Amino acid sequence: MTDHQFKGLSPQEATLRVEASLKQRRKREKRFRLMGLSAVALALTFLAVLFTGILSKGLPGMFQYYVQLDVELDRARLDPAGDLSAASLYSGDADALILEASLASIGEEGRRKLKKALRKMVSSGASIRLIEYVTDNPEQLGTTQPIKFAVDDDIDSFLRGFIQRETPEKDRRINDLTIEIVDKWEQLGLISYEISDYLFFGSASRDAEMAGIKGALIGSLLTLAICISIAFPLGVAAAVYLEELAPRNRWTEIIEININNLAAVPSVVFGIMGLAIFIVTFGMPRSIPLVGGVVLALMTLPTIIISSRAAIRAVPPSIRDAALGIGASKMQVIFHHVIPLAMPGMLTGTIIGMAQALGETAPLLMIGMVAFIVDIPAGFTDPATVLPVQIFMWADFAERMFIQKTSAAIIVLLAFLITMNAAAIALRKKLERRW
Amino acid sequence: MTSLKQIKSSTGITMETIATTTTGNVYVDNPRMTARNVNVHYGDKHAIRDVSIDIAEQEVIAFIGPSGCGKSTFLRTLNRMNDTIDICRVTGEISLDGEDIYAPSVDVVPLRARVGMVFQKPNPFPKSIYDNIAYGPRIHGLTRNKAELDDVVESALQRAGLWNEVKDRLDQPGTGLSGGQQQRLCIARAIAVSPEVILMDEPCSALDPIATARVEELIEELKQQYTIVIVTHSMQQAARVSDRTAYFHLGDLVEVGRTEQIFTNPSHKLTQDYITGRFG
Numbered sequence: 001m002t003d004h005q006f007k008g009l010s011p012q013e014a015t016l017r018v019e020a021s022l023k024q025r026r027k028r029e030k031r032f033r034l035m036g037l038s039a040v041a042l043a044l045t046f047l048a049v050l051f052t053g054i055l056s057k058g059l060p061g062m063f064q065y066y067v068q069l070d071v072e073l074d075r076a077r078l079d080p081a082g083d084l085s086a087a088s089l090y091s092g093d094a095d096a097l098i099l100e101a102s103l104a105s106i107g108e109e110g111r112r113k114l115k116k117a118l119r120k121m122v123s124s125g126a127s128i129r130l131i132e133y134v135t136d137n138p139e140q141l142g143t144t145q146p147i148k149f150a151v152d153d154d155i156d157s158f159l160r161g162f163i164q165r166e167t168p169e170k171d172r173r174i175n176d177l178t179i180e181i182v183d184k185w186e187q188l189g190l191i192s193y194e195i196s197d198y199l200f201f202g203s204a205s206r207d208a209e210m211a212g213i214k215g216a217l218i219g220s221l222l223t224l225a226i227c228i229s230i231a232f233p234l235g236v237a238a239a240v241y242l243e244e245l246a247p248r249n250r251w252t253e254i255i256e257i258n259i260n261n262l263a264a265v266p267s268v269v270f271g272i273m274g275l276a277i278f279i280v281t282f283g284m285p286r287s288i289p290l291v292g293g294v295v296l297a298l299m300t301l302p303t304i305i306i307s308s309r310a311a312i313r314a315v316p317p318s319i320r321d322a323a324l325g326i327g328a329s330k331m332q333v334i335f336h337h338v339i340p341l342a343m344p345g346m347l348t349g350t351i352i353g354m355a356q357a358l359g360e361t362a363p364l365l366m367i368g369m370v371a372f373i374v375d376i377p378a379g380f381t382d383p384a385t386v387l388p389v390q391i392f393m394w395a396d397f398a399e400r401m402f403i404q405k406t407s408a409a410i411i412v413l414l415a416f417l418i419t420m421n422a423a424a425i426a427l428r429k430k431l432e433r434r435w
Numbered sequence: 436m437t438s439l440k441q442i443k444s445s446t447g448i449t450m451e452t453i454a455t456t457t458t459g460n461v462y463v464d465n466p467r468m469t470a471r472n473v474n475v476h477y478g479d480k481h482a483i484r485d486v487s488i489d490i491a492e493q494e495v496i497a498f499i500g501p502s503g504c505g506k507s508t509f510l511r512t513l514n515r516m517n518d519t520i521d522i523c524r525v526t527g528e529i530s531l532d533g534e535d536i537y538a539p540s541v542d543v544v545p546l547r548a549r550v551g552m553v554f555q556k557p558n559p560f561p562k563s564i565y566d567n568i569a570y571g572p573r574i575h576g577l578t579r580n581k582a583e584l585d586d587v588v589e590s591a592l593q594r595a596g597l598w599n600e601v602k603d604r605l606d607q608p609g610t611g612l613s614g615g616q617q618q619r620l621c622i623a624r625a626i627a628v629s630p631e632v633i634l635m636d637e638p639c640s641a642l643d644p645i646a647t648a649r650v651e652e653l654i655e656e657l658k659q660q661y662t663i664v665i666v667t668h669s670m671q672q673a674a675r676v677s678d679r680t681a682y683f684h685l686g687d688l689v690e691v692g693r694t695e696q697i698f699t700n701p702s703h704k705l706t707q708d709y710i711t712g713r714f715g
Contacts, residue, residue: 248521318558322621324519325552326571326628327544336570341561 054410061408064196064209064401065156066148067122067185069101073134075141084138086131094127098149106184117177123150125198125210150198151191153208153401155182159191162400199408203376204390208401211394213409215376219289219369219384220358220416222377226293227300227357232350234297235304236339239346242305243312244334263302270299271366279367286368287383295363300353307349311342344428351424355417361388387413458703459692463491467632467662468513468550473527475508475517482508485527486688488681490632495654495663497677497694499670501709504683506666510634513664514550515543531632548575551625555637557617559609559624564601567609567620568592571628587627594660595623596653615646622653626661633657635665639672651676670710674698682706 009017077097081088102118103110123129126149133147134140150156154173157163159182169176185191198205202212238259246252274295278284284291315338323333339346364370369385370393377384385393387409394406466489475483483505490496490513498506508517515536517523529536536546548571559567568588571577578584588605592598597619601612609620618638625633635654639647654663654676667673673680673694680697682690682705690703701707 316558318554318556319560320519321516321552321554322558322560322624323570324516325514325547325554326574326624327546327548328570328574329544332574336574337560 054407054414057404058407058409058411060160061404061406062196062199062411063193064198065151065159066192066194067102067105067151068146068148068190068192069098069105069122070144070146071097071101071130072144073097073141078130078134078141084135086135089131089134092131094130098122098126098130105188105190106181113177114181117175117181121152121155121178121181123152123209124207125150125205148192148194150196150209153399156209157400158182159193196408199405203374204372204385204393205374206372208397208399208405211402211405213387213390213412215373216385216387216390216409217412219292219373219377220386222289222380222384223292223296223364223369223386224354224358226290226380227296228350228354230294230297231300231304231353231357235301235350235353236308236346238301239305239308239312240334240339243309244330244338259302259305263306266362267299267360268362268366270295271363273298274363275366285381285383287371287373287385288381289377289384290380291367292364292369292384292386293380295367296357296360299360299363300350300357303353303356304346304350307352308342308346311345311349312338314345315341344431347427347431348424351420351427355420358386358417358420359388359413361392364389365392387416457487457688458690458706459696461488461688461691463489463494465492466490467492468529468531470509470513471528473509473512473525473529475505475512476524476526477508477520478522482686483512484686486683488688488691490662490664491679492662493658493660494678495658495665495676496679496681497673498664498666498681498683499668499673499709500683500689502668503685505686506681506683507636509683509688510636510664510666513632513634514547514552516547516552518543545575548628549630550632550634551628551630553618553621553625553633553635553638556641557614557621559612559617559620561608561610563606564592564609564612564620565605567624568627571624575628577628591623591627592620594626594657595619596649596656597623613646615642615649618642618646618650619653622650622657626657630661632662632664635663637666637668640668647672670698682709684709 074097075082077093079088080092099115099118102122103114108114129149130147133145137145151159154163155178158174158179163173165179182191196212198210198212200212201214202210203215205211242252242256246255274291278291278294279286319337319341320333323337328336364386370389371383371385372393373383373385375382391406391409391413394402394409468490469488470490471487473483473486474481486509498510500506511517512525512529513536515525517525525537531546531549535541536550560570562570565588568591569584572584572587578587589598589602592601597616600616601607601620609617612620618641622633622635622638639650642650651672654665657663658678665673665677677694679691680694681688682697682701682703684705690697690701690706692702697706698710701710
């Protein structure tokens with residue numbers, strides 16, 4: 001006890017003190033609110049910068065320049081065997097016809113230098129485009145048709161202003177003659193800027209103007225299909241077992257801890273494991289979606305198990321009691337009540353896991369899905385690559401045009417991810433609305 | 436209150452083997468369920484000590500007592516709902532129609548169909564009203580076709596006094612009903628599987644007085660057909676609905692008797708103190 005004795009405050013005094021402290025409290029509250037607001041604002045700014053960056057670089061990548069040439073579809077030269085078979089068409093003289101058409105477009109005869117320049121100005125895929133055109137429209141053989149061909153990536157970069165006229169000729173990737181021809185084409189209105197069909201319908205290519213994401217997109221879909229069909233049932237089954245059926249003892253505890261640890265294992269480790277087990281031990285081929293999907297399934301499994309367990313734990317015990325109380329067996333409680341009620345949460349976890357798998361690069365590098373694959377995969381055992389790996393590879397190429405293609409592919413990947421997340425939300429809303 | 440011998444066989448229960456200090460007569464002439472020397476342990480905690488009691492056919496018996504006295508725990512031993520709790524251990528003998536329900540050969544699924552349960556908080560399934568009632572008959576295979584199932588649903592709802600209120604919206608969620616309606620839905624769900632005994636664990640504690648009155652009326656009607664065991668905190672409720680009353684105190688069954696006798700002339704000091712409101 002001290003000598004000072006606290007006699008209590010008069011109500012007036014108390015009111016004054018409360019008011020004083022109230023001011024301080026309000027100030028603190030305001031400060032805290034401002035801090036939160038600025039954090040959100042900062043995050044939004046970063047997001048805005050990121051999106052503007054990607055969109056401003058990537059949207060032009062969705063387009064590319066085409067030149068329209070009047071090609072004489074000479075039956076004898078295009079289709080020497082006369083049966084329109086691929087073998088016959090590919091042994092034909094499509095390249096020469098395109099060169100003649102380009103010469104005609106600028107109204108010139110075949111000077112050697114001019115020919116050399118023109119050959120490099122139209123995409124090297126032009127002959128394939130012409131052959132496809134003939135295959136689709138065989139009735140037009142013998143006529144002259146205006147057909148659009150992609151211009152070479154250097155011309156594309158020139159038209160976009162990345163290669164500058166002012167640069168001395170010897171430092172430029174294209175010479176003066178080429179620029180002259182481009183100018184002429186532009187004057188004649190032959191150059192057009194259109195949505196790039198190569199980007200969406202082409203597959204990997206060393207030529208930037210022909211490079212597309214279709215192969216990688218299909219590779220991604222095949223890989224994800226394997227991934228979800230393994231990870232979802234396994235994850236849900238494991239979660240149900242651990243939550244509902246497993247005895248509580250040291251072993252289950254060890255398993256639980258390990259699952260939680262697995263969720264934090266760097267993804268490249270799963271890739272190394274996939275390499276060691278599936279490719280080295282079992283001798284499965286490299287670069288195939290089957291192995292990629294299994295590796296990604298192993299990687300997403302902990303995420304799915306953890307979120308599914310949380311969803312199961314969130315099912316109210318009163319529902320279990322109700323079902324048990326009228327004589328439902330343990331299995332019936334699980335399948336009739338627990339799983340349906342936990343399904344929205346489980347699906348959310350699964351889709352988040354899938355989104356994670358969709359964006360994953362490192363483990364797939366380990367199992368060889370980084371290979372340069374031109375063919376579009378037709379099945380789970382065809383060599384394939386996936387979108388993020390494709391982006392990774394394109395980012396590595398030197399040609400200017402690949403920068404735009406890379407950004408365009410990133411946009412596609414992001415659109416994919418946003419769609420998946422939106423699907424997750426929509427699915428959850430729909431299932432939850434069932435009361 | 437020291438436990439004597441454990442009863443080994445399911446038959447031959449004699450007066451001598453029953454170690455109890457319960458006041459009043461625990462026996463009835465027409466028992467539906469009998470409990471003998473029941474002990475319940477939650478881990479180290481001895482929750483129920485040597486409880487022996489008979490539950491007669493078509494009677495309403497109320498379990499009363501202060502919070503934590505073990506009345507709900509004992510109720511849950513009657514349809515083995517305590518099985519779901521890992522650390523819970525039940526010894527002694529409980530039989531339904533002379534059959535030991537804790538025998539190893541007994542399957543809890545048909546047992547719980549015979550001894551239904553209604554919980555403290557209304558807990559309809561997040562399904563339609565129809566599916567709530569139809570769930571039990573469906574899993575037990577009680578009906579052969581849709582028409583029969585429809586009949587079962589209707590009669591269960593009618594016996595629960597809910598039919599007129601919900602007959603036009605059977606496909607709507609059961610969770611959309613009011614609290615009292617939900618509880619009657621849960622009662623209808625329990626009787627849809629034609630049980631012999633209905634256990635009610637404080638069925639009105641989450642309901643308002645009007646809904647409570649409806650449920651009590653319902654209990655009065657259901658008594659004609661079923662044996663009802665009700666745990667309640669409300670002594671008025673016990674007095675209103677029950678034929679016999681059992682008073683639990685800290686895991687012991689202190690006194691059992693006719694409800695009028697318990698409330699007007701209790702034999703045991705603890706019972707008297709409780710019903711006169713000296714503690715509780």
